[in-house]
Amino acid sequence: MxxxxxxxxxxxxxxxxxxxxxxxxxxxxxxxxxxxxxxxxxxxxxxxxxxxxxxxxxxxxxxxxxxxxxxxxxxxxxxxxxxxxxxxxxxxxxxxxxxxxxxxxxxxxxxxxxxxxxxxxxxxxxxxxxxxxxxxxxxxxxxxxxxxxxxxxxxxxxxxxxxxxxxxxxxxxxxxxxxxxxxxxxxxxxxxxxxxxxxxxxxxxxxxxxxxxxxxxxxxxxxxxxxxSVGTERSKGYKIVSISGHVRKPGNYEVPLGTPVRELLEIAGGLRPGRTLAAIQPGGGSSACIFEEQLDLPYDYESLAKAGSMLGSGAVVVMDDTTDFVKAAYNLVRFYAHESCGQCTPCREGGHWLATVLERFVQGRGLQSDIEMLHKVSAEITGLNLCPLGDSIEPFLASVLKRFPEQFEARVLKETVPA
Ligand SMILES: Cc1cc2nc3c(=O)[nH]c(=O)nc-3n(C[C@H](O)[C@H](O)[C@H](O)COP(=O)(O)O)c2cc1C
Ligand code: SF4
CATH class of the missing domain: 3.40.50.11540 (NADH-ubiquinone oxidoreductase 51kDa subunit)
Structure with missing residues (x-):
């Protein structure tokens, strides 16, 4: 190890x-x-x-x-x-x-x-x-x-x-x-x-x-x-990684940069008995998820960026097959909407609207058209803000919408109330 x-x-x-x-x-x-x-x-x-x-x-x-x-x-x-x-x-x-x-x-x-x-x-x-x-x-x-x-x-x-x-x-x-x-x-x-x-x-x-x-x-x-001399060519030295979520030994672990994500999972005691991996957020709340097939990625700045995510502050959140990704996305989006300072319209309004729509899904009252809207709004918030908080709303949501569409579909309201 x-x-x-x-x-x-x-x-x-x-x-x-x-x-x-x-x-x-x-x-x-x-x-x-x-x-x-x-x-x-x-x-x-x-x-x-x-x-x-x-x-x-x-x-x-x-x-x-x-x-x-x-x-x-x-x-x-x-x-x-x-x-x-x-x-x-x-x-x-x-x-x-x-x-x-x-x-x-x-x-x-x-x-x-x-x-x-x-x-x-x-x-x-x-x-x-x-x-x-x-x-x-x-x-x-x-x-x-x-x-x-x-x-x-x-x-x-x-x-x-x-x-x-x-x-x-x-x-x-x-x-x-x-x-x-x-x-x-x-x-x-x-x-x-x-x-x-x-x-x-x-x-x-x-x-x-x-x-x-x-x-x-x-x-x-x-x-x-x-x-x-430790780490990779551009990500040198050591890093303390905070590993949490569905692992048996959550905690802070100090490792050389470039350690494969699979080993980080092992260091933290692996998954709970009988469970399978669903997703890992490798760089805190602002990062897009990586998945089972990416476990051999070296944990360094370049490799994670290349995979469409980031190392960020070194917070690895592990989610197994019991995870409700609709709730998880709502939870994070609501956090960013609440923490927005309000200076930029995409961050202030977009975050609020995404949270409102996701809340509907959590309650099983999502609309089919909302799924398209979630994709569109989250993509349109990004890159238009003064600071990276606004751009942090989209990555997790976009990655789980793409990977687990069935979880969102299952929360679409099946029957409409007659007028
Ligand atoms: C919304 C937001 C929250 C941040 N929170 C922290 C934080 O809690 N601690 C931190 O060191 N950097 C945080 N940063 C990054 C800082 O802006 C800054 O890049 C960092 O403190 C620089 O230190 P470093 O070069 O040693 O990483 C945050 C950035 C953003 C956009
Ligand atoms: S992107 Fe940053 S500056 Fe703009 S509203 Fe959001 S938190 Fe404020």
Whole structure:
């Protein structure tokens, strides 16, 4: 089995929330080394050479994102995205709850690498426990001299702010997150300008996911080549995959990118006894399903995109033959319709209408003409929105409509009421 322990090392064995234990196990050594022995440019180059790509969803190369920051003398900010609300994703929650100092060390390394003196972490509103744990983590790190003024006697000041969101899925989108952090309504901004040029408070900003930043620590420790030598040609390194649904051992598993989907299923204990596989959503609520005949696909960004789906944030939702795909589609579409910020007509209106029509099917009152309409509306919503939320409504629905048409047909109202 290809399960590894890189970020997950020590989880379940020791209380890594205690800074003394984290330090005993080599914690904050890389931060000290970076400040004392490496230039900011060297940290950035190391990150770039490792091939690390963003683990928040889009998979954008991290080093390249950092290099977009303009070379001016404006203050620049690093923002750690811990909104984690993608249906099926629960890896960042685990990292914050179980190994928060690793996340903080990664944030501090990232901030140093981009030359920032102020890092923020935006924690999902509902995740109160995460907010409390991380606030305590920063308090411990400050007392130990890893946060604040004149770090390691180098004259470099680095402040950290822990911010609790107010509970909106859209605030995970980086520009909505920045608006929310500024105290504004959490809705996506028009791009350009991109955050690298005008982000938080109009200043150059990098937004990175919790897992992305945490990987900086082992990359610094073991070198860029160690990370780059694992995975596939373009999807390098390791990834924590949240596996849930109809498996016997749901949970977070850390694996090399490129591990076949079939092995992920096995790692999670396989299907429940007597059941057969119906579908897998490989990259969170926004991804199209893949099916039995695609189980040998390597779990990497390119292979899944080529198969018409995506890796996204690494949430693998397994559905067996007991799944009601009409209900599942309704559930997801209703979620997106509810979470739409309302700025774009296709997302706002289309999501609402799809949810209304699907609700009819769930109640066994679908119309034959609705099936055609579901295809049409879902296809027409896509590609016309300001942010990817609007484009996330269609993939799951379209894939299950195509694969399981009989489940929708069976919910068409057979008799009409006479006028
Ligand atoms: C609707 C929506 C929700 C998102 N939610 C998250 C989230 O919870 N966490 C996250 O890291 N990225 C999320 N993203 C992606 C962010 O916009 C951004 O790409 C990411 O934080 C960048 O970090 P990375 O490069 O390290 O992946 C979301 C995007 C969209 C469109
Ligand atoms: S796509 Fe939807 S969530 Fe995104 S900006 Fe438009 S209305 Fe808001």
């Amino acid at each position: 290809p399960v590894v322990k890189v970020l997950t090392e020590g989880i379940g064995e020791a209380n890594l929330r205690d800074i003394a234990i984290y330090e005993e196990r080599g914690g904050y050594v890389q931060l000290r080394r970076a400040f004392e022995e490496m230039s900011q440019r060297e940290v950035l180059d190391l990150c770039d050479a490792s091939g690390l790509r963003g683990r928040g969803g889009a998979g954008f190369p991290t080093g390249r994102k950092w290099s977009f920051l303009p070379g001016n003398d404006k203050p620049r900010y690093l923002v750690c995205n811990c909104d984690e609300a993608e249906p099926g994703t629960f890896k960042d929650h685990m990292l914050i709850e179980e190994t928060p100092h690793l996340v903080l060390e990664g944030m501090l390394l990232g901030a140093y690498g981009i030359g920032s003196h102020h890092a923020f972490i935006y924690i999902r509103g509902e995740f109160k426990r995460g907010y409390e744990i991380f606030s305590e983590t920063v308090r411990q790190a400050r007392a130990a001299g890893y946060v604040g003024k004149n770090l390691f006697g180098t004259g470099y000041d680095l402040e950290v702010t822990v911010h609790r969101g107010a509970g909106a899925y859209i605030c995970g989108e980086e520009t909505a997150l920045l608006n929310s952090l500024e105290g504004k309504r959490g809705e996506p901004r028009l791009k350009p300008p991109f955050p690298a040029v005008a982000g938080l408070y109009g200043m150059p900003t990098v937004v990175n996911n919790v897992e992305t930043l945490a990987y900086l620590v082992p990359i610094l420790k073991r070198g860029s080549q160690w990370f780059a």
